[in-house]
Amino acid sequence: xxxxxxxxxxxxxxxxxxxxxxxxxxPKLQNVLLLVASYFFYSCWDWRFSLLLAFSTMLDFxxxxxxxxxxxxxxxxxxxxxxxxVNLGLLGVFKYFNFFSESFAAxxxxxxxxxxxxxxxxxxxxxxxxxxxxxxxxxxxxxKRRIEAEKDIIDYALFVSFFPLLVAGPIERAxxxxxxxxxxxxxxxxxxxxxxxxxxxxxxxKIVIADNCAMFADQIFGNSAEQTGSTLLxxxxxxxxxxxxxxxxxxxxxxxxxxxFGIELLRNFAFPYFSRDIAEFWxxxxxxxxxxxxxxxxxxxxxxxxxxxxxxxNTFIIFLVSGLWHGANWTFLAWGxxxxxxxxxxxxxxxxxENLGTVAQGRSLPTTGEFFQMATTFxxxxxxxxxxxxxxxxxxxxxxQGMLSPTLFxxxxxxxxxxxxxxxxxxxxxxxxxxxxxxxxxxxxxxxxTWARPLRYSxxxxxxxxxxxxxxxxxxxxxxxx
Numbered sequence: 001x002x003x004x005x006x007x008x009x010x011x012x013x014x015x016x017x018x019x020x021x022x023x024x025x026x027p028k029l030q031n032v033l034l035l036v037a038s039y040f041f042y043s044c045w046d047w048r049f050s051l052l053l054a055f056s057t058m059l060d061f062x063x064x065x066x067x068x069x070x071x072x073x074x075x076x077x078x079x080x081x082x083x084x085x086v087n088l089g090l091l092g093v094f095k096y097f098n099f100f101s102e103s104f105a106a107x108x109x110x111x112x113x114x115x116x117x118x119x120x121x122x123x124x125x126x127x128x129x130x131x132x133x134x135x136x137x138x139x140x141x142x143x144k145r146r147i148e149a150e151k152d153i154i155d156y157a158l159f160v161s162f163f164p165l166l167v168a169g170p171i172e173r174a175x176x177x178x179x180x181x182x183x184x185x186x187x188x189x190x191x192x193x194x195x196x197x198x199x200x201x202x203x204x205x206k207i208v209i210a211d212n213c214a215m216f217a218d219q220i221f222g223n224s225a226e227q228t229g230s231t232l233l234x235x236x237x238x239x240x241x242x243x244x245x246x247x248x249x250x251x252x253x254x255x256x257x258x259x260x261f262g263i264e265l266l267r268n269f270a271f272p273y274f275s276r277d278i279a280e281f282w283x284x285x286x287x288x289x290x291x292x293x294x295x296x297x298x299x300x301x302x303x304x305x306x307x308x309x310x311x312x313x314n315t316f317i318i319f320l321v322s323g324l325w326h327g328a329n330w331t332f333l334a335w336g337x338x339x340x341x342x343x344x345x346x347x348x349x350x351x352x353x354e355n356l357g358t359v360a361q362g363r364s365l366p367t368t369g370e371f372f373q374m375a376t377t378f379x380x381x382x383x384x385x386x387x388x389x390x391x392x393x394x395x396x397x398x399x400x401q402g403m404l405s406p407t408l409f410x411x412x413x414x415x416x417x418x419x420x421x422x423x424x425x426x427x428x429x430x431x432x433x434x435x436x437x438x439x440x441x442x443x444x445x446x447x448x449x450t451w452a453r454p455l456r457y458s459x460x461x462x463x464x465x466x467x468x469x470x471x472x473x474x475x476x477x478x479x480x481x482x
Contacts, residue, residue, distance in 0.1 A: 001044040002476065003253045004207055011041065016260055020187050027184045031158050034261065038163035042126070049125045052090070053161060059086055060135035061156045064142050064149035080143040084136065091132050094124055099328030127167030129325060133292055134160050138174045140296055147174055155181050162263075164254040168247070168477055170268040170288035177265070185262035194445070195259030197460075201444050202252030204463050207471040209430050210246035210478075212423045213238040219415060221389055224399050229408030232399060233382075239389045240382045241427060244273060246478045247286070252442050271438045273381075273431075274359050276373035278342040279352040281381060289325070293318050308348065315347055316340045326388070331396055335387040342380055358439055426470060 001007050015037045023029040043050045063083035070076040098119040105117035138159075141147045150156040159178050165171075220227055220235030227235070251268035258265045272284035282290055301314045316337070323336025346352040359374065360366040366374065386403075390396035414420040437443035444463075448456045 001041050003250065003257075004203060007044070011037075012257065012260075019261055024187070025184065027182070028154070030185065030261075031154050031181055034162065035154060035158045038158065038161040038166060041163040042161065042166055045126050046123065052125055052128070053131060054157075056087065056090065056131060056135055057157050057160045059083060060139050060160075061150065061153055063139055064156075065151070067139075067142055068149040076143065080139060083139045087132050087136055087139075091128060093120070094122055094128055096324075096328045103330075130169050130171055131160050131166065133171045133289075137171070137292065137296060141174060150174070150178060152182075162258070164257040165265055168250050168254070169286075170251060170254070170266045171292050172266055172288070177263070180263050188262065191262065192260050195256040197444060198252050198256030198259065198442050200256075200460060200463055201442050202249040202254075202256060204467055205245040205249030205252065205430070206477070207467050208426060210242045210244075210249060211471065212419075212426070213242035213245065216414065216420060216423070217242050217389070221399070224395070224402060227402060228410050228413060229403045229405045230410050231412040231414070232403035233408060234412040234414075236382045236386050236389075236399075236403070238423075240273075240378075240385050243385065243388070243478055244269075245430070250477045255441075267441060271434055271443075273378055274374055274435070274438055275377050276355040276359060276370060277346055277351075277377055278339065278380065279346045280355040281377055282339075282343075283356075289322070293322060297321065311347060312344070315343055319343070330393050331387045331390050334393060334396065335384055338384045338387060342384070361439075422470065426466070 001011060015033070018033055019030055023033050039050050039053075042053060060083055063079050066079040067076045070079060098117075101119055102117045105115045108115045138147075138150075138156075142149050150159075155178060158181055159172065159174060162172075162177070217235055217239040220231060221239070224232060224235070248269040255265045255267070266288050268286060268288050270284040270287065272281050275281035275284055298314055298318050301317060302310050303314065304311050306314075319336040319340035320333055321336070323332040323334070323339075326332045326335075343352065346354075355373075359370055386399055387393075387396045390399055433443045433447065437445060437447055440446050444459075448459045451459075
């Protein structure tokens with residue numbers, strides 16, 4: 001079930017009414033209801049996925065209790081590693097087994113040994129990377145004695161499977177979400193209205209911006225050998241906006257939906273395309289994943305405490321693992337490697353924490369220097385996205401060769417030029433609203449709030465009209481494949 005479907009538009013109000021009317025002031029019943037709704041939501045893709053989700057949930061819940069009851073450090077450590085190995089083993093089998101098998105066979109073939117790779121015919125369960133990381137963070141936090149093991153299976157199961165975040169995050173922490181699930185939630189109309197406003201903005205980003213950009217990006221990347229350099233560059237820019245509007249749009253809908261039920265999820269995006277350097281970009285892009293790798297991999301590896309060599313090593317490990325997390329393809333590793341290279345000048349000059357505040361704070365427009373920094377960072381990011389979008393490394397290299405040809409300085413050629421012009425106008429509107437709301441959690445959080453009601457609602461109806469009128473072809477959210 002997708003957020004941008006009629007089915008979800010029927011599902012959400014039903015769960016909302018049951019949660020606040022039937023189960024009002026009964027937190028345990030509310031959690032049972034949300035848990036059942038979450039498993040139904042997930043089963044709409046394939047009911048078999050729910051069996052794996054339930055197994056992963058029971059594994060980590062049981063592991064937490066066993067570590068709590070362990071009388072020796074050896075026993076605690078044993079249960080901890082069993083959970084980690086099983087979790088990563090399941091993720092490896094479903095997501096990476098075929099990739100490593102085929103890569104190993106290809107390497108042997110290049111050495112003169114012909115081998116047919118052994119592959120598994122399995123479907124990648126939707127959201128497995130996300131809920132696996134939910135469970136891993138919970139088990140690690142218990143092992144490190146940061147939290148106590150949860151004793152209520154309903155609350156823990158809902159923490160793992162809460163439907164707004166189940167298939168594409170944000171990657172929640174037990175310290176943040178579990179306490180909210182255990183409290184008596186009361187309906188707050190202002191919070192609910194804010195949630196609806198964020199859902200509206202998320203739908204605009206997904207349906208109008210992402211899906212329309214996808215139409216052009218797919219056409220250009222799918223026929224890259226026939227395109228001019230300028231068209232290839234434009235295709236990469238379209239993909240940059242597609243993946244941002246798609247994923248951040250999902251996160252907005254997820255956060256807004258959770259707010260309808262009195263729950264606050266972690267923020268996942270903070271206007272990353274207004275970043276002034278790559279370090280700032282990664283503090284603002286997929287924040288829940290970046291912070292997960294920081295807390296559970298980078299810091300345990302030593303973080304920035306060692307010498308220069310250790311810092312460089314740890315940074316490359318983080319970016320390469322992040323690339324591999326996104327998918328079983330050498331293109332994702334290349335994407336991670338390239339971002340690590342981008343990060344090196346800032347790390348080696350100790351300037352990676354230079355831009356911590358919002359750009360042009362207290363001003364309407366950026367300075368010339370800030371504009372140049374943002375443009376440079378965006379261009380570097382667009383170049384890296386080519387690896388992320390390409391079918392394989394050969395496709396990515398050929399794409400760059402075509403883009404950096406003399407035809408880079410010609411006018412782009414699109415199959416539907418009028419539609420392309422309309423999309424560019426919509427992108428201008430989108431960026432303008434994002435810029436105006438860059439100090440908030442999402443772009444239109446404060447825009448129009450103090451306006452007279454007729455004017456304010458006119459803006460909301462205008463956004464809805466644009467969604468219905470200019471909405472692109474329905475497409476699945478990009479991050480569902482990860």
